[in-house]
Amino acid sequence: DQQVKQNSPSLSVQEGRISILNCDYTNSMFDYFLWYKKYPAEGPTFLISISSIKDKNEDGRFTVFLNKSAKHLSLHIVPSQPGDSAVYFCAATSIYNQGGKLIFGQGTELSVKP
Amino acid sequence: DTGVSQDPRHKITKRGQNVTFRCDPISEHNRLYWYRQTLGQGPEFLTYFQNEAQLEKSRLLSDRFSAERPKGSFSTLEIQRTEQGDSAMYLCASSLDMRRETQYFGPGTRLLVL
Numbered sequence: 001d002q003q004v005k006q007n008s009p010s011l012s013v014q015e016g017r018i019s020i021l022n023c024d025y026t027n028s029m030f031d032y033f034l035w036y037k038k039y040p041a042e043g044p045t046f047l048i049s050i051s052s053i054k055d056k057n058e059d060g061r062f063t064v065f066l067n068k069s070a071k072h073l074s075l076h077i078v079p080s081q082p083g084d085s086a087v088y089f090c091a092a093t094s095i096y097n098q099g100g101k102l103i104f105g106q107g108t109e110l111s112v113k114p
Numbered sequence: 115d116t117g118v119s120q121d122p123r124h125k126i127t128k129r130g131q132n133v134t135f136r137c138d139p140i141s142e143h144n145r146l147y148w149y150r151q152t153l154g155q156g157p158e159f160l161t162y163f164q165n166e167a168q169l170e171k172s173r174l175l176s177d178r179f180s181a182e183r184p185k186g187s188f189s190t191l192e193i194q195r196t197e198q199g200d201s202a203m204y205l206c207a208s209s210l211d212m213r214r215e216t217q218y219f220g221p222g223t224r225l226l227v228l
Contacts, residue, residue: 004156034216043118043205043219044157089156100209101147101170102217104156 003027004092006105013112019077021108023090026071030092034102035064035075038087047088048075080112116140118220120206126226127196134192135223139208146189147217148181149205150174157205163189196227 005024013019021035031052036044050057050064050073057064063076077084087109091102119138127133139146144165149157160179161171165186175181178196183189193200203224207217 006156009154036219041221041224043120043207043221046216046218049216091156100145100215100217101159101162102149102157104158106154106156 001026002106003030004090004103004105006088006090006108008108009106010109010111013080013110015082015112015114016079019075019080019084019110019112021075021077021088021090021110023073023075023105024071025073025092027092027094027103028071029094029096030103031095032093033064033066033073034091034093035062036089036091036104037084038089038107044089077110080110082112082114085110085112118206118208118218120204120220120223122223123221124224124226126228128228129196129198131196132192132194133196133225134190135204135206135225136188136190137206137208137220138188139206140218143208143210143218144186145209145215145217146183147207147209148189148191149207151203151205151222152201160191193225196225198227201225201227 034049035047038044066073087107091104121136147162148160151157163183178194181191203222205222207219209215209217
């Protein structure tokens with residue numbers, strides 16, 4: 001079963017506009033969420049995270065929003081830049097999982113056009 | 115560069131051969147994770163170590179897979195009698211010994227089994 005889902009395989013936006021990437025999860029035990037960015041032939045690079053006790057976390061151009069009741073999180077990138085073009089993965093983990101293993105979504109490929 | 119490193123970056127092998135991958139985590143990180151990523155999917159958890167102890171193994175890790183982390187430093191992942199279905203990107207990540215601590219990924223080893 002897919003506990004973390006990214007339903008949009010791809011997204012195309014214009015440079016300077018906002019990119020919104022979405023992620024849904026089913027396991028209510030998840031309490032920590034992360035976004036990673038991945039370029040081809042490289043490992044995922046950590047972008048931003050959020051704990052379940054918050055509903056928003058900001059870091060520069062990146063903001064993550066968490067809606068626990070809807071089991072939904074989103075990543076906003078403002079303004080989008082061509083260098084942001086990559087595959088974005090959301091991931092979740094649970095405090096009850098002592099190991100902290102991450103459960104990933106399938107990814108969304110973002111293309112930012114000049 | 116003090117990030118996570120993996121070796122080799124690419125491996126092509128024939129079905130039935132054994133392969134071994136190495137991961138060197140960030141030096142002060144006690145936790146080390148292995149994930150596998152296939153095309154169009156997010157990374158999937160395989161196993162993790164707390165120092166030298168292997169604490170959890172996924173059902174994805176068949177008997178042909180074995181991982182070690184001698185002395186709690188680098189780790190190796192061995193696949194015996196490789197099958198074409200083993201073709202994937204094998205990712206290593208490390209984190210500090212704290213809950214919700216961010217996992218940092220290496221560049222991955224891409225395995226192709228012919």
